[in-house]
Amino acid sequence: MELRQLRYLTVIAEEGNLGRAARRLFVSQPALSYALKSLESELGVRLFDRHAGGVSATAAGHDVIAEALLTVRQSERVSAAAERHTCGETGVLRVGFEASGAGELTTRARAEFARRHPGVRVAPKRYDWGQEADALRDGLADVAFVWLPNDLNGLRSELVHTEPRVVGLPCGHALADRSGVSVLEVGDEPLMWTRRAPREWVDWWAVNPRPDGSSPKWGPTNDNVEEMLEQVAEGSSVCFAPLSMARYYARPDLSWVPLTDVEPLRVVLAWVDGMDTALVRGFAQVVRELAATSDPQPAG
Numbered sequence: 001m002e003l004r005q006l007r008y009l010t011v012i013a014e015e016g017n018l019g020r021a022a023r024r025l026f027v028s029q030p031a032l033s034y035a036l037k038s039l040e041s042e043l044g045v046r047l048f049d050r051h052a053g054g055v056s057a058t059a060a061g062h063d064v065i066a067e068a069l070l071t072v073r074q075s076e077r078v079s080a081a082a083e084r085h086t087c088g089e090t091g092v093l094r095v096g097f098e099a100s101g102a103g104e105l106t107t108r109a110r111a112e113f114a115r116r117h118p119g120v121r122v123a124p125k126r127y128d129w130g131q132e133a134d135a136l137r138d139g140l141a142d143v144a145f146v147w148l149p150n151d152l153n154g155l156r157s158e159l160v161h162t163e164p165r166v167v168g169l170p171c172g173h174a175l176a177d178r179s180g181v182s183v184l185e186v187g188d189e190p191l192m193w194t195r196r197a198p199r200e201w202v203d204w205w206a207v208n209p210r211p212d213g214s215s216p217k218w219g220p221t222n223d224n225v226e227e228m229l230e231q232v233a234e235g236s237s238v239c240f241a242p243l244s245m246a247r248y249y250a251r252p253d254l255s256w257v258p259l260t261d262v263e264p265l266r267v268v269l270a271w272v273d274g275m276d277t278a279l280v281r282g283f284a285q286v287v288r289e290l291a292a293t294s295d296p297q298p299a300g
Contacts, residue, residue, distance in 0.1 A: 003075055005039045006068040008032060009047065013065045017054035024223075077139040091120040093279045096132045096144030099225045102161035102267040103244035105290055106145055113286045120279060128224045130197030136272050143271045143280050147242075149204050157270035158284075160291045164264050166246050166256045168232045168239040176255035183207050183262050190219025192228045192239040205240050207262050229254065 015021040022029040040047050047061035097106055110122045125141045132144040133151055167186055169176045193202050206216045219237035222228040232239050233253040242265040246256035269287050271280050
């Protein structure tokens, strides 16, 4: 049994489809299918039932996958521990974030911390939708800018940033030139969403339910910001995002319009409770100082 096989197993379970899992793992589908059959043969149990729509875990598969996930995560912690001591550096601080993080505060905080601690390498760690808190608990980041809502169980956190939300539209859309729109005005537009994040996170971003009690018109799914923006640009859907994403991911084929009647994004700085090392404390202090002097982000 190899760690590679266990990694394959967890991704197949997450995707529920060998084709999607193969693309995510950058291997061919026949090679992935062969690796799965080899592992099932070695373990002596069938891990997945195959059907027309993909695969689903058997009873034995559920138990094996749970243990495999623990092993894969522990291996990542081992690699992360080694990374902190590479190149003879006096230290490494891994700062997690997703998409545009806490806007300019994210970049300014890393730069100022590096200035104050020249012997420490600041390693930015980008995660996809709603994964920053899990990265902290899994030992993959030391501190992170976490978008709310999120599960902060086992973490210490403090609010450091808020910013308005906007709707991303393909250029030429009827609402693209507006100075602001209500969430109800885009109620008939297919809305991008993801299966990778918790449902509470998805519903908050989608404003589900809407102020009038209606539900969003669900559009295509995506796994990361790049996939989301590609599908919006081609005209298949719209997306909701923080204002900083409009700035960080400016594209000539996209328009961003402020949402006038939804609550803003709140971002906390978080770290694992009991793991506030000197580097984490130093970074948190930098963020507090910069956040206290930052101007609020305008709505347009």
